[in-house]
Amino acid sequence: MENFLDYDGVTNRLSQQGVKVDAAEIHGILCGMMAGGMSITDQKWLEALSDTTNSGDPFNQEAEQLLTHLFNQTGQQLLEAEFALQLMLPDDKAPINDRGAALISWVHGFMLGFGLYQQDLMQCSDDVREALQDFADIARMEEPMSDDEESERALDEVIEYVKISALLCYSELGQSLLEDQPGKPSVH
Incomplete structure (x- = not known):
């Protein structure tokens, strides 16, 4: 499996496996769950993902490996x-409205995933x-959006804002690996 997954590759492979959502929404949900406080070692994430994106049906083995x-x-x-998070969106060659729609999907997904773990x-x-x-x-x-430089700049700014905001949520509410270790002493 390739090291770094991209929007087109993930979207196409999910579609081939019968999963009806695109890579942007799936990635947004995963980021939202982690930013909302889900433990990175929590194995229930796959179940939550199938409930929200696959009508509660379990994913087949290939889709599960990809996810x-x-x-x-x-x-x-x-x-x-150093802000390593890359939002899973179409690349810059894709039409601007496709990228904008994918960003909206990503944000929908993030809010859904975040809400699963952070109600208060x-x-x-x-x-x-x-x-x-x-x-x-x-x-x-x-x-x-118009396909012009001003719209491109505006979209890039919104994407950057979304990325930084997701990282802000994660830094405030996400679990670090240190907090995630089993058997760590708990402080009450």
């Missing part, structure tokens, strides 16, 4: 410093609550 690879890649990117937004910082409100606004964007 596990994507899960591990995503977890690794979130744990790395009052415990979140103002920054996280503001980012989630902005995500809700982004998710409602429907305007087709």
Whole structure:
């Protein structure tokens, strides 16, 4: 299996396995679950993903392997410093409206995944609550974009904002590997 998964490859392979959502939404859900506080060693993520994207049906072996690879890649990117997270979106050669639609799918997915693990937004910082409100606004964007430099810049800025906001949520609520170790002493 290739080391780094990309939007087209994952979307096509999921489609071949009968999974009806694109790579952007799946990646958004995974990021949202981790940013919402799911333990990276939690094995229930696959079940949550099948419930939300596959009508509760288990994934076949090939889809499960692909999703596990994507899960591990995503977890690794979130744990790395220097903003290693790459949103799973079509590349810059894709039409701008396809990239915009994929970003909206990613944000929908993130909010869904985040909500599975974080229901109490009052415990979140103002920054996280503001980012989630902005995500809700982004998710409602429907305007087709012009294919010009100004729109390209605007889309790039929104993508960068979404990435930084996802990292903010993860840094505040996500589990580090240190917190994830079984048998660690608990502090009460």
